[in-house]
Amino acid sequence: MGLCKLCKKKESIKNSHLIPKFTTDWIRNTSDTGKFRTSVLPNKRVQDSKKVDLLCGDCENLFSKFEGYFSKVIFKPVMNSNNPVVDYPVVDYTESLLKFAVSLSWRILVFKMYGYPWKILDHKLAAQKAEIRWREYLLNNTEMKDEHHILMLGFVEDAPEIEGTDIDMNFYFRRSVDADIAQGSKESFVYTKLPGFVFISPIFPGTHTHMVDTLIGENGTLEFYKQAIDSTIIKFLVRRFNQTLSPIRTISERQWAKIEADYSKNIDKIQDSDVFKLFLMKEQKKNRLNSE
Ligand SMILES: [Zn+2]
Numbered sequence: 001m002g003l004c005k006l007c008k009k010k011e012s013i014k015n016s017h018l019i020p021k022f023t024t025d026w027i028r029n030t031s032d033t034g035k036f037r038t039s040v041l042p043n044k045r046v047q048d049s050k051k052v053d054l055l056c057g058d059c060e061n062l063f064s065k066f067e068g069y070f071s072k073v074i075f076k077p078v079m080n081s082n083n084p085v086v087d088y089p090v091v092d093y094t095e096s097l098l099k100f101a102v103s104l105s106w107r108i109l110v111f112k113m114y115g116y117p118w119k120i121l122d123h124k125l126a127a128q129k130a131e132i133r134w135r136e137y138l139l140n141n142t143e144m145k146d147e148h149h150i151l152m153l154g155f156v157e158d159a160p161e162i163e164g165t166d167i168d169m170n171f172y173f174r175r176s177v178d179a180d181i182a183q184g185s186k187e188s189f190v191y192t193k194l195p196g197f198v199f200i201s202p203i204f205p206g207t208h209t210h211m212v213d214t215l216i217g218e219n220g221t222l223e224f225y226k227q228a229i230d231s232t233i234i235k236f237l238v239r240r241f242n243q244t245l246s247p248i249r250t251i252s253e254r255q256w257a258k259i260e261a262d263y264s265k266n267i268d269k270i271q272d273s274d275v276f277k278l279f280l281m282k283e284q285k286k287n288r289l290n291s292e
Pocket residue numbers: 004005006007008009010055056057058059060
């Protein structure tokens with residue numbers, strides 16, 4: 001038994017989600033077989049995201065308020081719009097978005113930072129200090145002076161594919177979850193990818209200069225077409241995509257047969273699914289290219 005890592009007063013309840021459950025629920029509910037397939041081990045079905053020993057019941061309730069806000073006001077309206085490129089809604093947000101972003105980055109940081117292979121001492125020390133500031137903000141509502149960013153992910157034309165499969169970068173962007181501390185020689189940040197959204201919280205230095213119009217304020221408006229990223233972040237996302245989804249190549253013939261059988265059993269569901277939406281967009285693009 002351990003103490004809650006946020007309030008450090010009560011016993012933790014050992015069932016906190018590192019990645020909020022509503023995101024993996026969404027993947028499952030919009031998938032063509034109705035089951036969530038983990039991207040790290042694509043040949044094994046999992047019904048849930050990873051649960052960790054992190055929070056007490058009270059702190060879990062606090063986080064679920066922020067999650068409820070993000071899910072209802074931002075995540076679902078954006079992800080359930082008909083076409084992830086054309087119909088990107090413009091979303092107004094309140095401070096609850098900042099709370100949600102900090103709660104997300106804090107739990108990834110606190111879960112990963114202690115065993116993390118830090119190469120640069122300054123980055124490690126900055127991480128320890130950031131963890132304290134983010135915890136204080138979540139617990140005691142202290143002023144948040146650190147940067148936290150949100151990037152909306154759209155459909156990528158000419159998306160790179162995993163060699164030998166038709167799984168492309170759009171699958172990573174829309175249908176997988178991923179989180180880690182990212183470390184380079186000059187900078188470190190906490191990276192969390194949910195379906196359709198990336199959150200980046202810089203650790204060292206305190207400013208993140210690779211993205212435009214992604215900084216979360218106390219309130220504001222999210223606009224897909226105003227956001228932009230530079231080549232550093234593009235390369236980073238392509239690398240994460242390859243690392244996360246490459247294991248799909250190791251699926252055996254027997255496993256593919258099982259996947260195909262599941263597909264044909266659920267043919268009605270496929271037509272409404274988000275995977276089918278992505279497939280249609282790919283086909284439309286091919287047809288457009290062929291007719292040119
Ligand atoms: Zn607690």
